[in-house]
Amino acid sequence: MATMVLTLDDKAAALGRVALFDGLERASLLPIADAATEVAFGDGDALVIQGQVGTGLFIVVSGAVRIVLSGEDVARLGPGDYLGELAVIDRQPRSASAFAVGDTTCLALASWDFFRRVDADPALAHALLRGLALRIRSLSEHHHH
Amino acid sequence: MADTEALIDELGGLALFADLPRPELAAVAHTFEEEWYADGQRILREGLSGTGFYVVLEGDVAVRITGEERARLHRGAFFGEGAILLGEPPGADVVAAGRVRVVNLAGPVFREFLMRHPDVMYRMLQEQTRRLRSANRWSR
Amino acid sequence: MEPLATAPFPPGDYPLVVVGSGPGALQVSYSLRRLGVDHALITADDRPGGMFLRFPFFQRLLSWTKPYAPAPRGTRAYERYDWNSLLGDEAEHRAIQPELMDGSSEFPARPEMEASLAEFVRRSALPVRYGVRWQATRQDEGGFVLETSAGEYRARHVIFAVGVAEAFTPEFPGREHVAHYVDTRPAESYAGKRLFIIGKQNSGFELASGLLSWASRIVLASPRPAKLSVQTNSLAGIRARYVQPIEDRFMGGGVFILDAAIDAVERLGDRYLVRTRASDGSGNLDVEADEVIAATGFTAPLLDLPALGVATFGPSRLPAQTPWWESASVPGIHFAGTITMGAQGLKKNGVSGTGAVHGARYNARLLAGELAERHFGIPRPRPAIDPKAVVDRLLEEAADGPELWNQKGYLAFAIVVGPDGPHEDGVVPLQAFVDGDGGDGVAMTLEGDAEGAIRPVAYVRRGGAISELTLDPEPLHEFRASGDSRRRLTEALRGVLS
Numbered sequence: 001m002a003t004m005v006l007t008l009d010d011k012a013a014a015l016g017r018v019a020l021f022d023g024l025e026r027a028s029l030l031p032i033a034d035a036a037t038e039v040a041f042g043d044g045d046a047l048v049i050q051g052q053v054g055t056g057l058f059i060v061v062s063g064a065v066r067i068v069l070s071g072e073d074v075a076r077l078g079p080g081d082y083l084g085e086l087a088v089i090d091r092q093p094r095s096a097s098a099f100a101v102g103d104t105t106c107l108a109l110a111s112w113d114f115f116r117r118v119d120a121d122p123a124l125a126h127a128l129l130r131g132l133a134l135r136i137r138s139l140s141e142h143h144h145h
Numbered sequence: 146m147a148d149t150e151a152l153i154d155e156l157g158g159l160a161l162f163a164d165l166p167r168p169e170l171a172a173v174a175h176t177f178e179e180e181w182y183a184d185g186q187r188i189l190r191e192g193l194s195g196t197g198f199y200v201v202l203e204g205d206v207a208v209r210i211t212g213e214e215r216a217r218l219h220r221g222a223f224f225g226e227g228a229i230l231l232g233e234p235p236g237a238d239v240v241a242a243g244r245v246r247v248v249n250l251a252g253p254v255f256r257e258f259l260m261r262h263p264d265v266m267y268r269m270l271q272e273q274t275r276r277l278r279s280a281n282r283w284s285r
Numbered sequence: 286m287e288p289l290a291t292a293p294f295p296p297g298d299y300p301l302v303v304v305g306s307g308p309g310a311l312q313v314s315y316s317l318r319r320l321g322v323d324h325a326l327i328t329a330d331d332r333p334g335g336m337f338l339r340f341p342f343f344q345r346l347l348s349w350t351k352p353y354a355p356a357p358r359g360t361r362a363y364e365r366y367d368w369n370s371l372l373g374d375e376a377e378h379r380a381i382q383p384e385l386m387d388g389s390s391e392f393p394a395r396p397e398m399e400a401s402l403a404e405f406v407r408r409s410a411l412p413v414r415y416g417v418r419w420q421a422t423r424q425d426e427g428g429f430v431l432e433t434s435a436g437e438y439r440a441r442h443v444i445f446a447v448g449v450a451e452a453f454t455p456e457f458p459g460r461e462h463v464a465h466y467v468d469t470r471p472a473e474s475y476a477g478k479r480l481f482i483i484g485k486q487n488s489g490f491e492l493a494s495g496l497l498s499w500a501s502r503i504v505l506a507s508p509r510p511a512k513l514s515v516q517t518n519s520l521a522g523i524r525a526r527y528v529q530p531i532e533d534r535f536m537g538g539g540v541f542i543l544d545a546a547i548d549a550v551e552r553l554g555d556r557y558l559v560r561t562r563a564s565d566g567s568g569n570l571d572v573e574a575d576e577v578i579a580a581t582g583f584t585a586p587l588l589d590l591p592a593l594g595v596a597t598f599g600p601s602r603l604p605a606q607t608p609w610w611e612s613a614s615v616p617g618i619h620f621a622g623t624i625t626m627g628a629q630g631l632k633k634n635g636v637s638g639t640g641a642v643h644g645a646r647y648n649a650r651l652l653a654g655e656l657a658e659r660h661f662g663i664p665r666p667r668p669a670i671d672p673k674a675v676v677d678r679l680l681e682e683a684a685d686g687p688e689l690w691n692q693k694g695y696l697a698f699a700i701v702v703g704p705d706g707p708h709e710d711g712v713v714p715l716q717a718f719v720d721g722d723g724g725d726g727v728a729m730t731l732e733g734d735a736e737g738a739i740r741p742v743a744y745v746r747r748g749g750a751i752s753e754l755t756l757d758p759e760p761l762h763e764f765r766a767s768g769d770s771r772r773r774l775t776e777a778l779r780g781v782l783s
Contacts (some may be wrong), residue, residue, distance in 0.1 A: 089274045115267075124265045125270060126230075126256065132228040132273040137236060139212075139280040149600065152457075168566055171546070175509050180629070181598040181605035181615040187720050193753055195633030211750075234753075244614070246598065249634020253735060 006061065006107065009035050014059045014107050020085045022131055028124045036064035041100035047083070050097040054087025056110040063104025069096040076101070088114045089128075149174045155202055159221040161272075164264040173265075176258060177248035180242035189225055189239035191276070196235055197251050198225040204245035208239045217242065226269065229255045286388035294325035294414040297437030302327065302659070304419050305446030307335015309480040309622015311402060312371050312484070312646045313444055315411055316653030319374050320451065320497070322661050325438060326411070329418035333406045335622070336450040342469050343495025345392035347487070347524050348643055350382040358383060364687035368401055368643030369393055371405050372650055373384075376470040378409050404558070419447075422589050428617060442660060444652070446622040449601055449640070453580040459550030462557055466492065466580040475499045476524060481574035483547055483561050485511040490527035491581035494538065497530060501726040504572055505530070506543040507581075508564045545570065585624050590615075603627030609655050621649040630695040630716045633732065647688045647696060651712060666706040675700055675707055676774045679729040681762045683741035688712040689731045697728035697744070700782075706780050709753035717742055719751055725781045741770065745777050750776070 014022050021029060038061070039060035041047065047065060047101075050059050058065075059082040067075040067083070074096065077083065083098055088111045117127050153174045156162045162170060177200070182188055188206060189196055208216040208224070218224060223243045228235040229252045250258055254267065259266040303314050306328035314326040330338060341347075346369065352358075354366035358380045364372070373379040381403040387391055393401070406413060411585070414435075419431040428441035434733040447733035466488045472495055480500040485507040493503050505511075512522035523531075533540040533631075545561035548569070552558075553649035559572045584602045591597055596605040596614040604620060605613040612757045613620040620627065625648045626640030638644060657663035670678060682689060682698035689696060699718050702725040710726070718728040728744045738758040745752050754777045756770040764770055 043178075086274045086278060090271050090278075092275075092278065117154060118267070118270075121265070122260050122266060125263060125266045126259060129226070129259075129266065129270055129273060130230045132270070132277055133230040136273065136277050136280050137227055137231060137233075139277070167565070171508065172564065172724065179598045179600075181596050183596075183605070183607070186607075188615070190631075190751070192751065193631070193633075193719070194755075195631075197632065197635060245598070249632070251632070253634055270684065 008033055011107055014061065014080075015109070016081050017080060018057065018059065018085055018121055019117065019135065020057075020088070020128065020131060024127055024131075026122070026129065028121065031117045031121070032109065032114060034105050035117055036109040039106050039108045041104045042107065043100060043102050045100045045104075047100065047106065048094045048096075049097040050094050052094050054084055054091045054094050054111070055112065056108060057082060057084040058089045058098070059107040059109075061105045061107055064101040065104060065106075066099045066101055067096050067098065146251060152179065152248075156200075159200065159202075161200060161221065161265060161268050164268065165262070169262065170265075173262065176251050176254075180247050180249050182245045182247070184241055184243050186241045187238055188241060188247065189228075189235050189237070190240045190246070191236060192234045194234050196228050196247050197226055198229060199223060199239070199247045199249050199277050202246040202248060205242040206245055206247075207240050207242045209240060210236065223269070223272070225252075226255070228252075253263060290362045292414055293412040294327060294438075296433065296438055298427075298764040299323070299325040300440060301325075301444065302329065302429075302431060302440040302636075303439050303621070304443045305444075305448065305475045305622060306330040306333050306337060306413070307337065307448055308371060308402060309448070309645050309649050310314050310335065310444075311405060311411065311413075312649035313446060313621040314375070314413075315371065315378075315405075315409055316650045316669070317657065318411065318500065320653055320657040320661075320663055322653070322657050322663065323416065323625060324439075324693075325421070327414045327417040327433065327438065327771035329416065331415050333402045333413065333454060335402075336448050337395055337398045337402065337419060339467070340450065341395060343344050343528065344491050345390055345394050347392070347397055347526065347639060349391045350386060350393055351363050352383045352386065352388065361687060362685050364643075365690045368641070368691070369401060369403070373405070373409065378405060381405055408765070416506070419588065422593055424593060424615075425560065442617050442619060442656065444603075444619045444621050444656075445587070445590070445624065446620070447586050448622060449583050449603065449626070451584050451587045453582050453584045453601075455581060457547050457549060459557075459577075461553070461560045462550050462552050463577045463579045466578060468699075469578065472496055472499050475576060479573065479574040480504070480669070481506070481557070481572060481577045482580055483507065483559075483577065484580035484582065485509070485523075485542070486580065486582065487523060487527060489503050490523050490530060492578060492580055493530040494527050497533060497540070500539075502539045502541070503530065504541045504559075504574065505524055505545065506545045506547065506561055506572075507557075508544060508546045510544050521775070522541050534563055543570070575778075585627075590618065595619075598627075608714040608720065610652050619652060621645070621652055622699070625649075628714070628716075630714065631719065634696050634735070636694055636733070644692045644695070645694060647712070648714075651714070653697075654711075665711060667710055669683055670700065671707050672707055675727075675782055676771055677765070679707070679727065679743065679774060680741070680765045680767075680770060683729050683731060684762060689729070693739070694730055694732040694742070697730035699726060699728040701726035702782060715744070718746070722749070722756065727778060728779065743774060743777060745781060747781050 012029040060077050065077040153170050205216050206218045301324035304328045348368035350369045356362035370380050370382040381404050385400050386474045418434040423430045429443050434477050452467040476499045479502040482505045488587040491603040514522040514524050544564040557574050561570050593614045595612050606626050610620045623640040629637040632697040699713045700707050701710045732742045738753050740758050741756040743754040763775040
């Protein structure tokens with residue numbers, strides 16, 4: 001299994017591409033990056049199982065991930081893609097399962113670690129609130145009955 | 146000032162303020178202003194600036210975009226935060242559906258309020274996430 | 286005051302009844318009478334004045350009347366500089382307050398305000414029935430029945446201009462040992478006493494200012510910190526005149542200001558012990574005092590109106606109102622005077638309409654006009670206006686309209702477009718225009734921003750949708766002279782006026 005050692009900067013850069021953290025300043029991202037850990041998966045290993053309590057977010061660093069919804073493959077993630085972004089806040093049950101394809105390395109951020117950082121920085125919470133409001137607004141504007 | 150104890154109790158029963166100890170709830174009760182609306186009165190106005198933040202205490206409100214009802218909100222729900230956070234007028238009207246009691250906070254002091262009550266902000270984060278999940282589902 | 290040979294308005298049936306004796310009641314009654322609406326005006330007081338018969342205790346009013354102003358006395362433009370006189374149709378009914386001031390201040394003393402209201406009644410020969418106390422209310426198919434000390438008054442419409450001056454003290458152990466602001470005695474009687482004032486709003490600071498030279502020590506306490514009007518750039522908060530106790534506190538002169546709640550007041554012989562609890566959770570503090578006064582605010586004396594269905598809200602239990610000051614839950618019950626602060630308007634950026642005299646007098650005059658039109662068949666004049674003159678007219682009202690200046694973001698000058706072109710709708714509540722379902726038109730108001738700059742704001746209604754146009758401030762408020770405002774307004778009204 002190949003292992004990668006990501007620097008704090010690498011981790012912050014990866015996190016910065018997650019929509020939830022869009023617009024956050026690098027200074028706010030570093031403490032979150034510090035809480036994120038590299039996790040290695042072998043071929044077929046499960047990252048998350050459909051229906052389980054969501055514990056956090058995964059960003060694919062290398063390798064690939066299959067998304068399986070009720071037994072059917074519905075998507076494939078590669079480096080830079082992520083899943084469970086909202087679970088880092090609300091820990092809702094996973095809507096699908098995810099399995100590694102070949103050796104895969106991910107950056108994982110647990111919701112409790114994430115919250116510890118947000119707790120220490122209310123301005124960060126405010127920025128996240130803003131980001132969510134923006135996404136809700138743009139989705140509402142585009143949705144038709 | 147008239148007895149705010151009843152208002153403090155009421156706020157304590159709402160999810161948004163569920164984590165607050167009583168002294169903090171009292172501070173919240175003193176910071177917000179109670180308002181009363183008759184059926185059909187507009188609370189939030191699409192396209193107008195300077196709107197505030199509202200939490201529903203009693204009754205129902207209808208969310209309307211160009212006259213068409215999109216959602217109903219009930220006791221404990223909040224609205225108006227999007228416009229304040231984004232610095233843009235609201236994208237929808239919110240109208241009283243029957244008699245409604247709300248508490249209101251002016252836009253200019255919203256951020257300061259959240260900073261002073263981070264527990265409220267986290268509850269809002271969770272609710273916003275729920276709304277985003279819901280909006281994501283509808284947009285497919 | 287000479288009693289009338291026969292007291293007017295005996296108990297009986299009237300098309301409308303007004304209850305009250307203060308500026309709100311007098312203004313609405315005067316305006317109704319001028320419009321030809323038959324009605325009764327009754328009050329429990331024995332002379333006109335409302336709250337000004339008693340308050341404020343130690344200070345002059347917070348509202349100014351400038352004897353020398355940029356506009357001649359008695360003109361509409363002068364109203365901006367005279368917040369205390371009522372609005373008269375005839376010259377001798379206007380600008381009465383400055384005639385009765387002794388020149389030592391631009392703020393009338395309480396007796397001067399009381400005198401000015403009495404003079405308004407005298408000069409306009411406004412009929413008032415004194416000494417009639419409203420005691421109970423009921424509703425039947427004929428309308429409302431007011432039970433009073435003189436008998437029953439029946440009317441389809443009642444205007445309650447009863448003020449917001451009923452003493453309120455919250456519940457806490459030992460409340461019975463605490464006097465309320467309304468029972469404050471002459472200043473000398475507090476000489477040498479350690480005073481504890483519960484409440485840090487204007488009434489609390491008014492007492493503290495007035496008793497600074499008498500009390501040996503003053504402690505002011507309430508849960509929330511004092512907010513100063515000079516910080517909010519508005520009339521909300523402690524007014525500048527009352528800042529002396531705050532300065533005193535910084536200089537260690539015997540004034541102490543606590544952000545604390547009152548847990549209890551205990552009597553210890555001829556002294557009191559006030560048990561307080563700090564708002565920041567830092568602990569308890571017991572304070573000894575010789576006198577404890579609750580400057581804890583007021584409620585509206587609505588008697589049994591809530592039981593009748595009148596919805597109320599907030600710490601002062603103000604009645605919830607429509608934009609035209611009718612009860613939001615019981616049609617036929619209307620409000621005038623201070624109590625109209627329960628109709629908050631659009632509350633843009635948290636700023637509401639004012640119930641103070643200078644604002645409420647316009648509300649009262651507008652209420653009279655609206656009732657006259659809606660219920661008494663007396664339509665408001667709506668003169669046609671040349672479409673080419675509309676922009677000028679709007680900017681003129683923005684520059685000079687006293688209604689807009691005294692009720693910013695609350696009253697607006699409206700132009701409505703009929704099948705034959707634009708008509709002046711006159712001054713209307715802005716909320717009524719914005720939330721109304723009228724045809725195309727435009728309403729101009731003034732709004733202050735957080736930095737204190739005053740801007741004209743036009744609300745344009747086109748095909749049922751409202752848009753906002755915020756114009757730039759001008760250094761001397763000469764909005765008519767701004768070519769840019771003129772151009773932007775013209776552009777915004779394209780296709781609306783024709």
